[in-house]
Amino acid sequence: MPNIRSLDMKLVDDLFDMGGGYVLDFSDRTMASFFAEELNVDIDDPTYREQGTSKAKRLRCYLNKVDLATSVKTLKALWDYREMTRKDRGRAEWVNNAEGRFLSLLNRMQGEPDQPAPQAEPPKPAFDRPKILALKQKLIELSALEPQPRGYAFEAWLTNAFNTFGLAAREPFRLRGEQIDGSFQLQGETYLVEAKWHAAQTPAADLHAFHGKVEQKAAWARGLFISNSGFTPDGLVAFGKAKRVICMDGLDLFETLDRELPLDQVIGRKARRAAETGLPFERVRDIFGH
Template sequence: MLDFSDPSFAEFFATELDVDIDDPIYAEHGGSKGKRLRCFLQKVDDATAVRTLQALWDHRAQYLAQTGQPDPVPNAEGRYLSLMAKLSGQAASGGEPPRPASDWRLLTELREQLVQIASLQPHERGYAFEAFLKRSFDMAGLTAREPFRNIGEQIDGSFLLGDETYLLEAKWHSLPTGVADLHVFHGKLEQKAAWARGLFVSYNGFTTEGLAAFGPGKRLICMDGRDIYDALERQIPLKAVLERKVRRAAETGQPFITVRDLFGQQTAGGYG
């Protein structure tokens, strides 16, 4: 259990969670720290389990940073976020089955679907990509809406992230997206309510020159095909990816920061 001794383990639970982890009720399956933790998590409600895992994850991250050790667990953060998404969904719904967004089988199915879209004819890809994104957002619990048309313009969809409404622009071009398309989409946002935000998804990414010319401080964030594939490969929930992109954009002013930069440089094969 990380760097915990028996006394420090008990102190951590008492200080962080106001729990006596040495209580015999948590030693039904054995007295080791791991067995007591598993027993505790089996007995408590989902909201308490979420608080516990969050506190342990924060301690773990601090421990790894202080020791300079690489993370020994493959996909550790993605697996942690998937588990938290399940538990948070259960806690919010009173213990109902978790949303399918964190089911690794469905994530694998989505990843394969993304790869298969690349083999379609050009005129079919755009519609298939929009349908793929709609399904991905629905599975992530983001209340996605299908493409709709206002007078003189096409919007590829919308979704809710927290309390914010995001309009979606999805492009599957053979070349990276440049500044012109970014400006066009941002112009659509500026004609909407002041609280409207945007997500621009370009399967083949964005030109460096286009992002530089577009500049910081805009009302949209960007995602490319590699981002989506990496998130699915590493079991990182889409909602967690978007939330981190939004936060980093607020901190840096940059609309596009990759999943690899947000969650670490772990490589993933099969995309391209």
């Protein structure tokens, strides 16, 4: 069974500029060097020439011959190269919503393994556009509710959103009188969730209180604070450098769904950015571009 379906292969063709048998700006020599150095692969091997000798035909053949994990790893490496060279040369993006569609392709591939294999985590589900549109519509509808029912509905919405993207969400629970608004798993780490939908922005005191809860748990626990109304600028400054908590606001959630960015990838990218910069809150539009 091929790793990449025909419609998705069309997206791969578009993303990596594979018209006319080319792949990005690679020559035969530089493509061979890239695969050898980045992936330890001989892309010139005759086994990848069964569909033809052009760079594009060899790449298509290779992607559907290697195991799924290698295929995903290859696409990620090609994407990183694509973005580095595109930005270095000031080239405009040529595919609409390119990064969102690429991340969704990876989710589809990782949600449909081509052969049984032991896995540390369950596979991610295939990207389901009708479900994403329904999540976005429901998020909009929540704003019309009264504050108390809206809070409960927001927690239920988040659980549904996490599960839609394979994050194994758990409902709200209490520990020794302490309310936790839920949890989920991402890349082998457990995230505790604090969710608020208040008229006012969230201040530093609430961030510190949640961080205190997280610090009392296991060393591998992380925290995601979701405040629909956002966070006060002074509060973020007072909270200081991110330790074990990252933040999202309502605009982040809406843009994630509106741009069809997989939520698990967004949270993972936020966590990585926090690790790199120490900042607990950076907007989706700043991480993924406007």
